[in-house]
Amino acid sequence: MKAKIIDLPKIEDPRGNLSFIEEENHIPFKIERTYWIYDVPGGQTRGGHAFMEQQELIVALSGSFDVVVDDGITKQTFSLNRSYYGLYIPAGLWRQMQNFSTNSLALVMSSTHYNEMDYIRDYNEFEKHRRAYDK
Numbered sequence: 001m002k003a004k005i006i007d008l009p010k011i012e013d014p015r016g017n018l019s020f021i022e023e024e025n026h027i028p029f030k031i032e033r034t035y036w037i038y039d040v041p042g043g044q045t046r047g048g049h050a051f052m053e054q055q056e057l058i059v060a061l062s063g064s065f066d067v068v069v070d071d072g073i074t075k076q077t078f079s080l081n082r083s084y085y086g087l088y089i090p091a092g093l094w095r096q097m098q099n100f101s102t103n104s105l106a107l108v109m110s111s112t113h114y115n116e117m118d119y120i121r122d123y124n125e126f127e128k129h130r131r132a133y134d135k
Contacts, residue, residue, distance in 0.1 A: 001090040003069040003076065006057065010084040019084040021057065021109065027088060029055045029111035036061070036107050040100040047096040050120040052129070055111040057086045058097075063104025070094040072130035080106075094126050 008026055011018045023031045037046055047067075058067060064081035071093055078087050089095055097106065112118060120126045 001092075002071070003067075003078065003087060003089045003093060003095075005078060006086045006088050008059070008084045008086055017084075021059075021086065023109075027057045027086070027109065031109045031111070032113050033110040034107065035110070036105060037097070038105045040065075040104065042100075042102075044100070045096055045098045046100075046106075048094075048121070050094040050126050050129070051091050051112075051118050052120065053091050053112055053118050054115075055091055056089045056095075057109045058089065059083060059086045059107045059109075061105040061107050063101040065100040065104050065106060066098050068096045068098065070096075072127055092130065094120075094123065 006026060008019045008021055021027060023029065040046060058080065060080035061083050064079065067078045067080060067087055067089075069076050069078065069087075069089060080087060091111075100106075120129055
């Protein structure tokens with residue numbers, strides 16, 4: 001399965017717009033955990049790992065940043081800069097977040113509770129996992 005941008009509902013109003021996310025409707029999983037990333041110093045990256053089971057939806061609530069998604073063969077960069085777009089990342093893909101603008105805020109919705117054993121933090125291990133998965 002590939003990572004993809006999901007258009008989220010956008011209700012326009014002269015007083016300010018509103019967007020929302022409904023689990024198992026706009027995204028293909030039940031939300032078990034939500035976290036956010038903020039105050040990222042200039043030039044820093046976040047992520048740099050894959051998950052064996054966890055799926056994610058990443059939304060730039062404020063500012064902008066790039067998410068590089070790697071399936072072990074192809075790398076694709078998604079630029080997130082609108083709060084009505086979410087990047088869906090299925091399990092088994094390496095991802096890294098970079099190029100954070102000042103005051104950016106990334107919201108991440110996860111299909112699992114935190115589980116350190118689900119992380120693949122070494123790229124060589126990720127490649128081994130992908131080869132085994134692709135068989």
